[in-house]
Amino acid sequence: MLESVLITIATAATPLLIAAIGELVVERSGVLNLGVEGMMVMGAVTGFGVAVTTGSPWLGVLAAILVGAAFSLLFGFLTLSLVTNQVATGLALTLLGLGVSGMIGEAFIGMPGVKLGTISIPVLSEIPYVGRFLFAQDPLFYISIVLVAGVSYFLFFTRAGLTLRSVGDNHDSAHALGIRVIAIRYAAVAFGGACAGLAGAYLSLVYTPQWIENMTAGRGWIALALVVFASWRPWRVLAGAYLFGAVSIGQLHAQVIGVSIPSQFLTALPYLATVVVLVLISRNRRLTMVNTPACLGRPFVPAR
Amino acid sequence: MMRLQLVKRPQHSAFFSAVSPLIALALTMIAGAIMFSVLGKNPLDALYYYFIDPLRETWSLHELAIKAAPLILIAVGLSVCFLSNNWNIGAEGQFIAGAIAGGILPVVFPDFQNVLVLPLMLIMGMIGGAAYASVPAFLKARFNTNEILTSLMLVYVAQLFLDWLVRGPWRDPGGMNFPETRDFHAFAILPELMPSAGRANWGIVFALLAAVILWFVLRKTLKGFEIRVLGQSPRAGRFAGFSASHMVMVSFLISGALAGLAGISEVSGAIGQLQPAISPGYGFTAIIVAFLGRLNPLGIVAAGFVLALSYLGGEAAQISIGLSDKAARAFQGMLLFFVLGCDTLIHYRIRLVGLSVAKTGETGAETNA
Numbered sequence: 078m079l080e081s082v083l084i085t086i087a088t089a090a091t092p093l094l095i096a097a098i099g100e101l102v103v104e105r106s107g108v109l110n111l112g113v114e115g116m117m118v119m120g121a122v123t124g125f126g127v128a129v130t131t132g133s134p135w136l137g138v139l140a141a142i143l144v145g146a147a148f149s150l151l152f153g154f155l156t157l158s159l160v161t162n163q164v165a166t167g168l169a170l171t172l173l174g175l176g177v178s179g180m181i182g183e184a185f186i187g188m189p190g191v192k193l194g195t196i197s198i199p200v201l202s203e204i205p206y207v208g209r210f211l212f213a214q215d216p217l218f219y220i221s222i223v224l225v226a227g228v229s230y231f232l233f234f235t236r237a238g239l240t241l242r243s244v245g246d247n248h249d250s251a252h253a254l255g256i257r258v259i260a261i262r263y264a265a266v267a268f269g270g271a272c273a274g275l276a277g278a279y280l281s282l283v284y285t286p287q288w289i290e291n292m293t294a295g296r297g298w299i300a301l302a303l304v305v306f307a308s309w310r311p312w313r314v315l316a317g318a319y320l321f322g323a324v325s326i327g328q329l330h331a332q333v334i335g336v337s338i339p340s341q342f343l344t345a346l347p348y349l350a351t352v353v354v355l356v357l358i359s360r361n362r363r364l365t366m367v368n369t370p371a372c373l374g375r376p377f378v379p380a381r
Numbered sequence: 382m383m384r385l386q387l388v389k390r391p392q393h394s395a396f397f398s399a400v401s402p403l404i405a406l407a408l409t410m411i412a413g414a415i416m417f418s419v420l421g422k423n424p425l426d427a428l429y430y431y432f433i434d435p436l437r438e439t440w441s442l443h444e445l446a447i448k449a450a451p452l453i454l455i456a457v458g459l460s461v462c463f464l465s466n467n468w469n470i471g472a473e474g475q476f477i478a479g480a481i482a483g484g485i486l487p488v489v490f491p492d493f494q495n496v497l498v499l500p501l502m503l504i505m506g507m508i509g510g511a512a513y514a515s516v517p518a519f520l521k522a523r524f525n526t527n528e529i530l531t532s533l534m535l536v537y538v539a540q541l542f543l544d545w546l547v548r549g550p551w552r553d554p555g556g557m558n559f560p561e562t563r564d565f566h567a568f569a570i571l572p573e574l575m576p577s578a579g580r581a582n583w584g585i586v587f588a589l590l591a592a593v594i595l596w597f598v599l600r601k602t603l604k605g606f607e608i609r610v611l612g613q614s615p616r617a618g619r620f621a622g623f624s625a626s627h628m629v630m631v632s633f634l635i636s637g638a639l640a641g642l643a644g645i646s647e648v649s650g651a652i653g654q655l656q657p658a659i660s661p662g663y664g665f666t667a668i669i670v671a672f673l674g675r676l677n678p679l680g681i682v683a684a685g686f687v688l689a690l691s692y693l694g695g696e697a698a699q700i701s702i703g704l705s706d707k708a709a710r711a712f713q714g715m716l717l718f719f720v721l722g723c724d725t726l727i728h729y730r731i732r733l734v735g736l737s738v739a740k741t742g743e744t745g746a747e748t749n750a
Contacts, residue, residue, distance in 0.1 A: 111529065155718065158385045159725040164468055164529065166721050168668055173714025179707040290707075295537050302530045341545035348534040352520075359526040378387055378729075 082326065083210040087218055088284055090322025092117075092276040094221045096300035097307070097314045098228050099272020104304055105232060106265035107245035107372035111167025112152050114297025115174020116270050120145045120277025122178040125185055125288045128281075134193040138217070138278045145274015146267045148174065153266040157259050160376040175291060182288045190286030193217065215283045217275070222315075224272070229311035241265060245370035248377045258377055273297065295348065302351045306358050308368035317354075324350045387729040397726040402673050402680070404726075405719035406687070412715050422704055430701050431694030431712075441693065443579025447651050448692045450584035451476070451643035451660070453685035455667035457592050458636030460676040464599070466612040467632045471517060471532025472640040473664025474539035475510040479641020480648045481543055482509020484655050487569035488551050488562045498568040502645055510641015511634045513539065518633030522626035528633075536664070544657045551655065562655040571650035584646035589682065591639055596678035608632065640664060661692065662710070669717040675724075688713060 096113055103110050120141035128137030152170045155161045197213030204212070232238040241261055244251045248258045280292055299321060307313035328343035336343070359365055413431070414424035435441045455472045462469040469475075483506030486498055516535060520526040544560075553563040571582045599605035611618040611628050618625065648659055670688050674681030695709025725731070 161721040169717040176710030176714040341541040348537045
């Protein structure tokens with residue numbers, strides 16, 4: 078029982094985790110991309126479409142990653158090369174993604190999907206209580222954990238990671254040191270887009286292997302909130318994602334058991350939880366001040 | 382290899398301020414034409430059904446006004462938020478909150494029928510929208526919570542709450558179990574302007590009034606100056622004695638009230654009852670309207686009609702050439718992209734330069750100097 082609950086929590090947490098870890102890198106480089114929802118839903122529709130037409134879920138995953146990255150570069154071009162307002166442009170990306178995915182996906186509504194199978198590691202997966210949770214999951218679950226570890230290592234233990242953080246904390250100084258601010262931000266934005274695309278593919282290839290319009294249902298926004306919740310620290314994103322996974326699974330289980338609360342109220346729980354968590358985190362001004370990348374959302378035009 | 386280079390203009394270009402939305406519209410049409418041909422439709426036909434066909438008949442112009450009214454009302458309020466650097470993106474939720482609050486009288490007290498009902502409904506709708514907007518505003522002012530995320534989360538909550546109401550306690554007892562409330566009685570219906578010609582109702586009048594009033598406030602009063610100063614330079618605003626947290630509340634309450642008015646006008650006008658889905662995304666499309674109108678209330682009126690046209694055009698193109706009505710959403714998203722991109726021309730000259738010169742060292746040295 079415990080183990081199956083843990084596994085369902087992981088399936089709810091993994092897409093949030095993947096999208097949030099990508100956005101964390103973007104924000105660490107000083108760019109606020111509010112288009113996560115749009116990139117995610119584009120990933121979901123391409124992942125589904127390619128998997129169904131080719132019969133290979135892996136090709137779907139790959140396509141979703143590429144489309145997510147390509148889509149994020151639209152945002153990158155506007156905000157980095159044309160220095161448009163990042164908040165407005167991120168919103169535009171979300172609106173565009175929801176519109177385009179709805180249009181592309183119309184052909185896929187009601188089609189049976191292709192599910193990405195699970196990979197169980199022999200012996201280890203037989204460990205009582207946690208074996209199946211940790212070692213008999215879908216491949217994207219493993220990738221999500223590797224991503225967190227990789228991003229954490231990259232940001233805090235490599236020179237390139239230090240450079241990326243310096244761009245996010247003070248782009249003028251970084252520029253004066255000869256660091257190519259814009260190029261690094263482009264790379265970070267593309268990475269974030271790839272992650273959001275992958276997270277979308279998780280939804281349409283693992284979580285519910287079918288295409289439903291707007292199937293991301295605000296998860297991209299919750300991922301954005303997770304980055305704030307985690308105060309821009311990779312491992313805290315992992316903790317946050319599983320916390321949210323637990324909340325959303327908790328409400329599903331409550332609906333199944335038939336708790337006498339209207340289902341709409343239970344469905345609203347993850348959204349309300351996001352608001353509550355954001356309030357709790359932002360109350361502590363010093364904590365947020367210390368960790369927020371200082372140039373987050375600020376436009377950069379190299380002086381000539 | 383070429384690279385874009387931005388050169389800051391000494392002052393913003395008045396020419397491009399006026400022209401950039403038009404360039405954006407033109408670029409959107411070109412991109413749209415490409416999209417339509419990729420979808421296997423004749424692009425000229427598609428553009429005709431999108432932008433010309435809905436303008437040919439009087440009844441259709443009335444429909445245009447019905448669609449434009451909520452967009453303009455919401456976008457005018459959003460312009461106050463965006464100008465003061467407060468990012469209310471939960472107008473869709475405030476629209477629903479206004480519709481619910483305004484709907485209390487005709488749904489819960491159907492026997493209360495006299496001329497007071499409609500004015501009370503409109504006031505309650507505005508209060509409902511403003512109250513719902515006050516939540517993210519208060520959280521931002523008091524706890525410094527990110528208003529983008531909280532206002533957006535509350536959209537989902539409002540949608541679910543409305544869904545529960547119309548399926549649960551507010552469901553029409555004589556409605557064969559359909560998820561909808563009873564029809565609003567005659568005193569609760571927003572009158573049509575010219576019933577013989579089409580369905581357009583007083584909503585569009587409210588929208589135009591709101592635009593003119595806010596244009597006056599923003600351009601000609603100290604409050605309007607305060608809004609713009611706090612948006613452009615919070616530091617300068619503080620020195621002038623303007624309070625940013627006060628402005629958070631003011632801007633959210635204004636935009637929430639207008640979104641709420643749009644909500645109650647929509648349900649008491651075009652729809653006539655509450656249903657699970659009362660808005661085709663007006664609250665989000667209004668963001669596009671606000672930017673296309675360059676955050677100027679009078680510009681927003683024009684922009685509201687353009688976006689309303691894209692809704693109607695989407696329906697027309699679906700009926701006539703079988704183009705999915707989902708294309709309209711994609712179209713609207715593209716438009717915002719082009720609008721934002723073209724606005725760069727107002728503050729910068731764009732130059733293409735070769736990458737061959739070692740630019741980084743040179744510019745870095747200049748920055749230091």
